[in-house]
Amino acid sequence: MPDTRSKPQGSLLIRNGRLIDPAAKIDAVMDVLLRDGRVAELAPPGKTKSTAHDKFEARGLIVAPGFIDIHVHLREPGQSYKESIATGTASAAAGGFTSVCCMPNTQPIIDSPEWVTWVQHPARGAVVNVFPIAAATKASKGAVLTDFRGLQRAGAVAVSDDGKPILGDEIMRETLRLAAELNIPVIQHAEDTRVTANCSMNEGPTSFRLGLRGMKTSAEGDIVERDVQLAQQFNGARLHVAHLSTADALKAVRRGKRSKTHVTCEVTPHHFALADTDIVDYDANFKMNPPLRSAADLEAILVAFADGTIDAIATDHAPHAPHEKLIEFERAAFGITGFETALGLAITKLHLGAKIPLPRIIELFTSGPARVLTLNGRGTLAKGSYADVTIFDPKRRWTFDALQSRSRSHNTPFNGWHLTGKVVATIVGGRVIYKTD
Amino acid sequence: MIEIKVPRGSLLGIEHLGTAEITSILQLARRMTPQKPRPLLRGKRVLLLFYETSTRTRSSFEIAAKSMGAMTTLVLSSGSSIEKGESLLDTGYTLRAVGADLIVIRHPSAGAPQLMAQHLDIPVVNAGDGMHEHPTQALLDAYTILRHKKTLKGLQVAIVGDIYHSRVARSAVHLLSKFGAKITLCGPSEFLPEMAGSLAPGLHISRSLEEAVHGADVVMVLRVQKERLAGAKVSLNDYITRYQMTMARLKLAKRDALLMHPGPIIRGLELTWEVADCPQSAIIEEVKNGVSVRMAVLAKALGKLH
Numbered sequence: 001m002p003d004t005r006s007k008p009q010g011s012l013l014i015r016n017g018r019l020i021d022p023a024a025k026i027d028a029v030m031d032v033l034l035r036d037g038r039v040a041e042l043a044p045p046g047k048t049k050s051t052a053h054d055k056f057e058a059r060g061l062i063v064a065p066g067f068i069d070i071h072v073h074l075r076e077p078g079q080s081y082k083e084s085i086a087t088g089t090a091s092a093a094a095g096g097f098t099s100v101c102c103m104p105n106t107q108p109i110i111d112s113p114e115w116v117t118w119v120q121h122p123a124r125g126a127v128v129n130v131f132p133i134a135a136a137t138k139a140s141k142g143a144v145l146t147d148f149r150g151l152q153r154a155g156a157v158a159v160s161d162d163g164k165p166i167l168g169d170e171i172m173r174e175t176l177r178l179a180a181e182l183n184i185p186v187i188q189h190a191e192d193t194r195v196t197a198n199c200s201m202n203e204g205p206t207s208f209r210l211g212l213r214g215m216k217t218s219a220e221g222d223i224v225e226r227d228v229q230l231a232q233q234f235n236g237a238r239l240h241v242a243h244l245s246t247a248d249a250l251k252a253v254r255r256g257k258r259s260k261t262h263v264t265c266e267v268t269p270h271h272f273a274l275a276d277t278d279i280v281d282y283d284a285n286f287k288m289n290p291p292l293r294s295a296a297d298l299e300a301i302l303v304a305f306a307d308g309t310i311d312a313i314a315t316d317h318a319p320h321a322p323h324e325k326l327i328e329f330e331r332a333a334f335g336i337t338g339f340e341t342a343l344g345l346a347i348t349k350l351h352l353g354a355k356i357p358l359p360r361i362i363e364l365f366t367s368g369p370a371r372v373l374t375l376n377g378r379g380t381l382a383k384g385s386y387a388d389v390t391i392f393d394p395k396r397r398w399t400f401d402a403l404q405s406r407s408r409s410h411n412t413p414f415n416g417w418h419l420t421g422k423v424v425a426t427i428v429g430g431r432v433i434y435k436t437d
Numbered sequence: 438m439i440e441i442k443v444p445r446g447s448l449l450g451i452e453h454l455g456t457a458e459i460t461s462i463l464q465l466a467r468r469m470t471p472q473k474p475r476p477l478l479r480g481k482r483v484l485l486l487f488y489e490t491s492t493r494t495r496s497s498f499e500i501a502a503k504s505m506g507a508m509t510t511l512v513l514s515s516g517s518s519i520e521k522g523e524s525l526l527d528t529g530y531t532l533r534a535v536g537a538d539l540i541v542i543r544h545p546s547a548g549a550p551q552l553m554a555q556h557l558d559i560p561v562v563n564a565g566d567g568m569h570e571h572p573t574q575a576l577l578d579a580y581t582i583l584r585h586k587k588t589l590k591g592l593q594v595a596i597v598g599d600i601y602h603s604r605v606a607r608s609a610v611h612l613l614s615k616f617g618a619k620i621t622l623c624g625p626s627e628f629l630p631e632m633a634g635s636l637a638p639g640l641h642i643s644r645s646l647e648e649a650v651h652g653a654d655v656v657m658v659l660r661v662q663k664e665r666l667a668g669a670k671v672s673l674n675d676y677i678t679r680y681q682m683t684m685a686r687l688k689l690a691k692r693d694a695l696l697m698h699p700g701p702i703i704r705g706l707e708l709t710w711e712v713a714d715c716p717q718s719a720i721i722e723e724v725k726n727g728v729s730v731r732m733a734v735l736a737k738a739l740g741k742l743h
Binding site: 281 | 526630
């Protein structure tokens with residue numbers, strides 16, 4: 001696939017930072033020279049063979065491959081009152097993301113090559129790389145497959161009906177079969193919607209106490225279980241489980257991985273940072289799908305981060321306007337924004353909290369997601385890779401103020417949270433597109 | 438992380454109320470009767486905002502407010518701008534702007550009164566929100582029990598029926614358990630999932646009505662909506678066979694046991710005709726006490742009591 005997203009921008013030398021590149025197995029203080037949109041050279045401090053026009057002093061900071069978010073909602077076409085590709089990617093940049101993969105549940109649904117092309121057009125004003133994910137079925141209605149080949153040619157990196165599941169056994173089998181032929185990953189929103197109607201949170205003591213209908217964890221686990229079995233039937237099928245949230249689903253993913261089925265999964269920051277017991281005062285900023293789960297599910301997720309079952313952290317950034325959130329909990333829209341709190345939550349909750357090593361966390365933001373969607377040349381800073389870099393301070397403490405977010409929407413449960421770990425600079429194609437003071 | 442305050446005098450649920458506050462409402466209710474009007478709310482405007490149908494609660498709040506001299510206005514979701522799509526908060530701001538001093542709200546969504554209270558500067562009283570709470574019902578139930586029993590502490594209370602869908606049950610469980618009653622919840626698993634036991638400490642769950650009622654001081658029967666049995670594994674006939682309150686079953690309770698029901702009752706479904714009208718039945722008394730309790734709630738929120 002030709003890539004015109006990263007334009008050469010002269011040269012930039014990132015000096016004295018601690019380079020952590022899990023894919024290249026590097027963890028050392030190194031200088032990184034970027035030239036013409038690519039990584040030109042890695043060398044011990046002061047030892048690069050050539051010099052650069054611009055320099056970035058990164059002493060005391062971590063220099064990582066540019067973060068990749070494989071699950072985001074940019075709301076264009078059709079819902080720019082929530083977000084636009086320009087505002088969404090600006091927010092992504094502030095969160096350290098240099099590439100995002102946007103879901104097709106827009107208005108209209110991104111189910112044609114024309115819309116895939118439209119999303120990637122420079123006129124959209126994206127400041128980071130945008131890789132569209134196309135609908136697996138027409139209008140995501142779960143009935144008729146879309147033109148996978150045409151969508152792939154237009155630049156779609158995966159197919160998904162996210163927002164809802166590819167529910168029917170037969171249509172899911174067909175999706176996996178066709179996608180396997182073309183080597184396209186199928187991203188499943190694993191929810192048995194036949195049993196989750198009218199539910200607005202996880203089923204458990206908290207939903208009972210609040211008088212809200214709860215989704216059973218099996219509604220997720222059963223679909224993942226079924227999908228893993230279906231994926232086993234087709235050589236080359238690649239199943240990716242979106243926003244995995246339950247211990248049940250993790251079990252199914254583990255079984256799949258053991259049986260050499262190509263199954264991967266992502267977990268959102270809110271599912272490792274919060275549980276359903278954190279829902280307070282019917283605040284719809286705690287309402288998302290899948291919902292916040294029990295403490296036991298959260299614990300299982302932390303174990304799966306440590307043991308490698310989880311392939312990626314993805315935000316499921318889902319902006320909504322106040323009139324869709326400042327209403328009755330049961331009527332409110334599902335979803336929260338996520339770009340700008342992702343790293344801080346990962347360091348605070350996973351690194352400092354669950355003692356997961358920093359290189360593993362970086363892997364979950366970089367080479368992990370790049371592998372899931374085969375984003376070649378990304379997720380690493382090996383020589384010749386794209387010059388996408390995220391520079392962050394793992395020790396910096398800060399307070400998240402949702403109103404200062406670059407997203408058009410402010411629907412987040414993390415407003416006012418004290419976090420450790422902050423993005424200092426985001427570099428896309430060798431150009432600094434975001435920098436903190 | 439951010440603590441959200443609601444206006445003083447609001448009554449959103451029992452769960453977060455202290456026993457002292459509950460006791461003080463119940464004590465005040467004893468001095469309140471619509472037969473002896475006290476002009477505690479003269480000049481006050483009480484808005485009754487009902488998104489769901491109601492007979493008891495609505496008329497009871499209205500009479501409570503009027504007998505203390507307040508002016509009341511009833512707004513129903515049908516026939517108002519709510520039908521045109523006005524949001525809950527916009528309706529709240531509108532009612533505030535026309536001069537409401539207090540809003541009594543009944544709503545099909547859990548948490549709706551909470552949302553309104555967080556955004557208005559006048560007290561909001563929950564008259565039932567979805568499957569969440571119905572705090573004035575629990576208060577009037579406690580009031581009624583205390584007219585017949587010395588204390589709630591140690592009382593054996595059986596709550597029978599569709600607990601899952603019942604805001605009355607949730608509020609009652611919170612209140613009675615705060616005062617040390619021994620509560621048994623009883624019903625089929627569709628109406629009483631195991632997780633109900635986590636609602637308050639020391640709750641007992643029983644699938645046998647005979648077991649639940651045996652030796653009880655108070656038997657509280659809940660309404661069962663036929664349409665909810667439609668999708669359930671237990672049929673209407675099964676339900677009646679296993680869980681209908683009959684005189685024979687009521688006899689298993691203590692001789693002076695109180696039979697309660699929040700209404701509306703469906704004779705022939707959750708209880709028999711005889712049970713509804715038996716000497717132990719406090720069903721009508723509950724309705725009557727509801728006025729006194731709601732007078733107390735409104736007086737505490739708006740009145741000059743001292």
